[in-house]
Amino acid sequence: MTPELTGVLGGGRMGVGIAHAFLLAGGTVRLAEVDAGTAEAARARVARAVEASAERGKLGAPVPDVLARLEATVGPDSLAGCDLVIEAVPEDPALKARVLGALSAALSPDATIATNTSSLSVGELANAIDRPERFLGLHFFNPVPASALVEIVTGERTAPGLADRAGDWVRALGKTPIVVRDSPGFASSRLGVALGLEAIRMVAEGVASPEDIDAAMTLGYKHPVGPLRLTDLVGLDVRLGIAEYLASTLGERFAPPALLREKVARGELGRKSGRGFYSWDDTP
Ligand SMILES: NC(=O)c1ccc[n+]([C@@H]2O[C@H](COP(=O)([O-])OP(=O)(O)OC[C@H]3O[C@@H](n4cnc5c(N)ncnc54)[C@H](O)[C@@H]3O)[C@@H](O)[C@H]2O)c1
Incomplete structure (x- = not known):
């Protein structure tokens, strides 16, 4: 099972793919961007990807029903209420620290926060988060729909058991998780x-x-x-x-x-x- 409400912060190449993957798995997704125009453009790209999945016979429900589970919003605060948020903003350590800090303040203390970073240290990014035990890396690959793998990256402070839960979410997306300790280049x-x-x-x-x-x-x-x-x-x-x-x-x-x-x-x-x-x- 995917979490009840999944947030994705950053609707670029990866964020759109991640939102699409959770929608296809039956999840409800809130996709947050920097402003309303960018959010709407990201929502439209996810919608096109969902339509393409329908054309290939990969959608278990009518397109409008799937898109009814997608909401485009603005800024990290709009993701309050999500059970899991995956951060997919550009690979800039200062930007990531800023948005992770904002997410950490906005979300409920039990919510899981994940980063899709492809190279930054999960342990260092965790410094921006209060209760870093709820933080880990979920490294999706590009293009997300065609990729069967997600690397789950555990930092020193990631709670024992969180990687297992994340593994269940990844399997619910139809992908295979591998668990990697936070280290340069992951696996x-x-x-x-x-x-x-x-x-x-x-x-x-x-x-x-x-x-x-x-x-x-x-x-x-x-x-x-x-x-x-x-x-x-x-x-x-x-x-x-x-x-x-x-x-x-x-x-x-x-x-x-x-x-x-x-x-x-x-x-x-x-x-x-x-x-x-x-x-x-x-x-x-
Ligand atoms: N592209 C790849 O092949 C790939 C593969 C695996 C992982 N990654 C990682 O995924 C992350 C995103 O990469 P991408 O290729 O999707 O980047 P991208 O530039 O395509 O998208 C980033 C998006 O984040 C948005 N954004 C910037 N600041 C924001 C903020 N404060 N709040 C909300 N949204 C904000 C931007 O408007 C943009 O749409 C990076 O960490 C990257 O290293 C990328």
Whole structure:
């Protein structure tokens, strides 16, 4: 079962996907944004996603009934009364601390507060919250509807048992939870970046072509996408930023290879710039 009333703070790419996931699971969702116009735009994007689910036969109820369980509001205070709030504002530590502090003041003391941060320390973010035992990370992946995984990130002060409850919520969404102790890169980024960086070193050393390195993983290990193609999809600049962060926290083994820095400096950022380890010029 999902919580009775779930709040989502931030209706961008991830917040819209998370709201959609809870609606599809039968939950009631309040989606809060910075102002009324942005809130309405976010509500409209969730509505389109729900309609698309209906077209694919994935909705167990008529579209209007599902959308009747969605409300778009403004600001953290509007989420008072929610049993769970997932914060999905941009990855800015000061902004997150501010909105988490506001949520902590507005919500009932028993409400669970979660962050969708992809890289920040859950333990440090918990400093903004009064009763930090009710706080944890719920790391959804992009795009949310297509992703089967949610990382549950427990901080030192997260209450024992909260990860289990969160695991039930994640399973109610039809996704699989894994529980990870608060640590840089959690499990997914740490492993994904490690593989990606080694693949880049192999290109630099002339071990094999990008196509063949990717085929080693897709055909040899059944990965759905190879590490270099994935780097292109994520963005070389994004991967460089994560590698720098992991190198500073976990050690030199995550030091970005020179080839990655050079490509980013040349503006070869992957699919979004038309070129990375592959050429994307013909990709719509
Ligand atoms: N995009 C990804 O691939 C991805 C994947 C996993 C996790 N994340 C994490 O999810 C979080 C959100 O990422 P995103 O890609 O959805 O960002 P985004 O920029 O698409 O959306 C953020 C939204 O938050 C809103 N916002 C900003 N300040 C706010 C406030 N004070 N109150 C309410 N709303 C506010 C913005 O208007 C915007 O719509 C980040 O922490 C990011 O690291 C992103």
